[in-house]
Amino acid sequence: MAQIVPLHRNDPSKTPLVGNIKVTRQDWLNVAKDILISDGIEQVKILPMSDRLGVSRSSFYWYFKTRQDLLDALLDHWQQTNTAALVAKANAPAKTITEAVNQVFHCVVNPEIFSIPFDFAVRDWARRSDKVRAVLHASEDTRIAAIQSMFQRHDYAQIEALTRARTLYYMQNGYNDADLQEPLEQRMKMVPHYLYGFTGRHAAPHEIEDFRAYCQAVQTGDTP
Amino acid sequence: MAQIVPLHRNDPSKTPLVGNIKVTRQDWLNVAKDILISDGIEQVKILPMSDRLGVSRSSFYWYFKTRQDLLDALLDHWQQTNTAALVAKANAPAKTITEAVNQVFHCVVNPEIFSIPFDFAVRDWARRSDKVRAVLHASEDTRIAAIQSMFQRHDYAQIEALTRARTLYYMQNGYNDADLQEPLEQRMKMVPHYLYGFTGRHAAPHEIEDFRAYCQAVQTGDTP
DNA sequence: ATAGTATTGGACATAAATGTCTAGTGTTGA
DNA sequence: TCAACACTAGACATTTATGTCCAATACTAT
Numbered sequence: 073m074a075q076i077v078p079l080h081r082n083d084p085s086k087t088p089l090v091g092n093i094k095v096t097r098q099d100w101l102n103v104a105k106d107i108l109i110s111d112g113i114e115q116v117k118i119l120p121m122s123d124r125l126g127v128s129r130s131s132f133y134w135y136f137k138t139r140q141d142l143l144d145a146l147l148d149h150w151q152q153t154n155t156a157a158l159v160a161k162a163n164a165p166a167k168t169i170t171e172a173v174n175q176v177f178h179c180v181v182n183p184e185i186f187s188i189p190f191d192f193a194v195r196d197w198a199r200r201s202d203k204v205r206a207v208l209h210a211s212e213d214t215r216i217a218a219i220q221s222m223f224q225r226h227d228y229a230q231i232e233a234l235t236r237a238r239t240l241y242y243m244q245n246g247y248n249d250a251d252l253q254e255p256l257e258q259r260m261k262m263v264p265h266y267l268y269g270f271t272g273r274h275a276a277p278h279e280i281e282d283f284r285a286y287c288q289a290v291q292t293g294d295t296p
Numbered sequence: 297m298a299q300i301v302p303l304h305r306n307d308p309s310k311t312p313l314v315g316n317i318k319v320t321r322q323d324w325l326n327v328a329k330d331i332l333i334s335d336g337i338e339q340v341k342i343l344p345m346s347d348r349l350g351v352s353r354s355s356f357y358w359y360f361k362t363r364q365d366l367l368d369a370l371l372d373h374w375q376q377t378n379t380a381a382l383v384a385k386a387n388a389p390a391k392t393i394t395e396a397v398n399q400v401f402h403c404v405v406n407p408e409i410f411s412i413p414f415d416f417a418v419r420d421w422a423r424r425s426d427k428v429r430a431v432l433h434a435s436e437d438t439r440i441a442a443i444q445s446m447f448q449r450h451d452y453a454q455i456e457a458l459t460r461a462r463t464l465y466y467m468q469n470g471y472n473d474a475d476l477q478e479p480l481e482q483r484m485k486m487v488p489h490y491l492y493g494f495t496g497r498h499a500a501p502h503e504i505e506d507f508r509a510y511c512q513a514v515q516t517g518d519t520p
Numbered sequence: 521a522t523a524g525t526a527t528t529g530g531a532c533a534t535a536a537a538t539g540t541c542t543a544g545t546g547t548t549g550a
Numbered sequence: 551t552c553a554a555c556a557c558t559a560g561a562c563a564t565t566t567a568t569g570t571c572c573a574a575t576a577c578t579a580t
Contacts, residue, residue: 127527127529354559521580527576533570535567539562541563544557546558547555549554549555
């Protein structure tokens with residue numbers, strides 16, 4: 073049987089960590105975020121991460137108490153980037169509602185300040201963890217409330233503002249999910265369609281009449 | 297050392313499978329679907345499933361060649377339920393567009409014929425598997441095309457029909473994700489807001505003017 | 521230089537997952 | 551009745567996680 077012989081950095085295949093090239097806590101977090109985004113939270117595993125960083129697996133435990141500790145830090149990081157960025161843009165001053173909507177849209181579409189894939193990954197994660205779900209719902213409420221009050225500052229009634237806030241917010245989710253690879257310009261051109269596409273400009277002739285009839289039916293209770 | 301002594305059903309804690317109470321291939325699929333929905337595809341593991349079914353883990357391999365074999369069958373099942381149901385409703389005859397939209401909405405909201413959680417679970421799954429992603433995108437294209445042609449049958453122009461199809465389709469995703477527990481009636485009341493909310497009825501007074509200005513800016517290239 | 525602290529590597533223990541093999545049990549039909 | 555088939559249980563081998571411990575190494579300030 074082979075004896076236990078610690079080798080310690082005698083393996084030339086591993087990049088030695090000399091000359092200020094050190095792995096930091098943030099490095100672990102970045103790798104964790106990458107893996108969360110590409111493969112989901114289940115795949116955030118310590119051994120693969122240490123492989124990618126070129127260090128030993130057990131070094132991890134210097135920076136984080138447990139795997140769960142890392143996950144908590146990751147969720148925290150998400151809140152302080154994506155949600156904070158979106159709310160800031162929604163609260164930013166704007167002359168017209170068009171300008172305001174564009175600010176929000178530009179924010180969400182700009183990977184520098186808002187990571188859509190990160191958002192999706194956290195949403196996935198939330199389905200598997202009560203704690204994450206609670207954080208996510210709180211964040212979504214905050215975001216939609218910010219967008220709603222943005223519309224209200226531009227003279228939309230409360231219910232209309234809420235509807236538009238939800239539309240704008242959820243539309244980006246769905247739309248970006250399917251077409252993330254579309255270039256920015258192309259996507260920007262769709263904004264007026266989503267925001268203004270229902271102003272009657274493209275409406276079918278019978279639409280308003282249909283709408284009135286439908287509302288009445290809902291009022292009297294006999295939904296078609 | 298202990299000898300290898302097969303015991304075979306001598307353990308009274310395990311429910312014996314007698315009297316036509318047998319585990320079928322479909323039983324394994326149902327359990328897999330439940331777990332996929334509640335915990336994600338990563339948690340579809342053979343040992344927990346066999347525990348829940350009250351049989352041995354290795355029985356699994358009678359019905360399925362490998363775990364992957366089960367997953368393939370599961371994805372197939374999804375296509376032949378959810379996507380098929382939605383397309384059928386979109387293609388169903390309707391007198392007015394309101395009626396048509398309601399049929400689609402009722403379909404998606406009715407757990408008997410369309411499982412929203414199943415849809416979400418598959419979407420999650422797609423993020424981790426190229427194969428599943430391909431199937432999902434094909435299904436989404438099929439669904440949206442069906443809804444778009446539904447609008448076109450009711451006299452909407454092509455681009456308008458596509459915009460509305462996307463809105464209707466993605467809105468349900470986002471909206472239902474956040475508010476799945478809201479009662480059906482409550483959600484039905486939101487339909488006209490999403491479908492007709494932008495006809496000018498609730499529009500802010502300056503909206504149409506804003507829209508024209510914005511379109512012109514996009515045309516000339518100087519997006520605000 | 522060198523002592524002290526920060527960081528890392530590898531052995532070790534343990535748990536959980538997949539998949540294979542085979543002996544055994546229950547059911548069915550000739 | 552009893553042979554053939556359908557199905558199941560448990561042993562086994564292998565892989566991949568997590569987490570602990572401690573010796574060894576690198577860095578920093580005196």
